[in-house]
Amino acid sequence: MNTWLKRKSKGDFLFDLINYTVLTIGMLLILYPLYFILIASVSDPNNIYAGDVWLYPKGFTFDGYERIFNDSSIWIGYGNSMLYAIVGTAISVALILLAAYPLSRKDFIGRNFFMWFFMLTMFFGGGLIPTYLLVKDLGMLNTIWALVLPSAAGGFNIIIVRTFFESSIPDEMREAAFIDGCSNTIFFLRIVIPLSKPIIAVMVLYHVVGFWNGFFDALIYLNDQAKYPLQLVLRNILVQNQVGSNMMVDVESYSAKLRVTELIKYGVIIVASVPLLILYPFLQRYFVKGAMIGSIKG
Structure with missing residues (x-):
């Protein structure tokens, strides 16, 4: 260790010191809001209002979580979000793989035309109202x-x-497979897909996060509360203070309702974040590799 330090010049040491300082500050700026929400969800709201909660919880209570887990709208939203995320991710990843593989083949006639067609959709869109009318005319509302x-x-x-x-x-891999009698479909399913785990993990994570965190499409296209995803339920609680009546059944005074509402707000944020925090570690090693290869090489 001492030998390693001696090899470093003063400039290198100063550079590393600045890097570690900036990275540490950045890490704290990212992690502290999450940590504050966590400790606030189990603290007395009166202490939060007074500014006493910033490093550890005060007035420890699980009242907010008990009310959240006893409310049916939260569980319905949870189930809807999981359904939308699973179905939407499966459809999206399947379509992307089926579209990207032919476009990667040099022997695919017309691939430049289709590539330009897909690129045009990145720059031009019909807008919200035409999209809504299209969804309505297709009977998907x-x-x-x-x-x-x-x-x-x-x-x-x-x-x-x-x-x-x-x-x-x-x-060369494709040509060797074809010599052995492999068809395009078998080559894609048995060779391409297994070798594409990193980029598939990237796409899965992108879409799961997108569907799980999305609420705007549900706000526009859904009018049945039984079909609301969790994020729309969370929005109603955070923005409009629409806490379910089941959570307030034993609360009488207005001040008590405000106190319970604050606990529920912080608790629902934690509950909504848990699935993604669980999913990411399993996909991280594939995610980093796939993102780098898919975005830099080529």
Whole structure:
């Protein structure tokens, strides 16, 4: 360790010191808001209003979480969000892979035309009102399809996956497979897909996060509260203070309602974030590799 330090010049040491300082500050700026929400969700709101809660919880209580887990609208929203995220991600990733692989093949006739067609969708769009009218005319209002189909395959993601295929699946591998009697379909399913786990993990994470955090499409296209995703339920609680009556059944005074509402707000944020915090560690190693290969090479 001492030998390593002696090899470093004063400039290198100063550079490392500045880097570690900036990175530490950045890490604290990112992590502290999450930590504050966590400790606020189990603290007495009176202490939060007084500014006493900033490093550890005060007036420890699980009242907010008890009310959240006893409310049916939260669980319905949870189930809806999981359904939309799973179905939407499966459809999106499947369409992206099926579109990107032919575009990565040099022997695919017309691939430049289709590539330009996909790129045009990145720069031009009909806007909210025409999109709403289209969804309405297709009979998708107040259905899951209004949330998962309009944005199922993005041009940018198709380009990333196509670049990954071009840089990671050599033509020699395909030619050798064809010599052994492998068809295009078998080659894609048994060779290309298993070798594409990194970029598939990237696409899965992108879309799961997008569907899980999305509320605007649900706000526009859904009018049945039984179909609301969790984020729309969370929005109603945070923005409009629409806390379910089941959570307030034993609360009488206005001040007590405000106190319970604050606990529920912080608690719902934590509850809504848990699935993504659980998912990311399993996809992290694939995510980093896939994002770098798919975006830089090619």
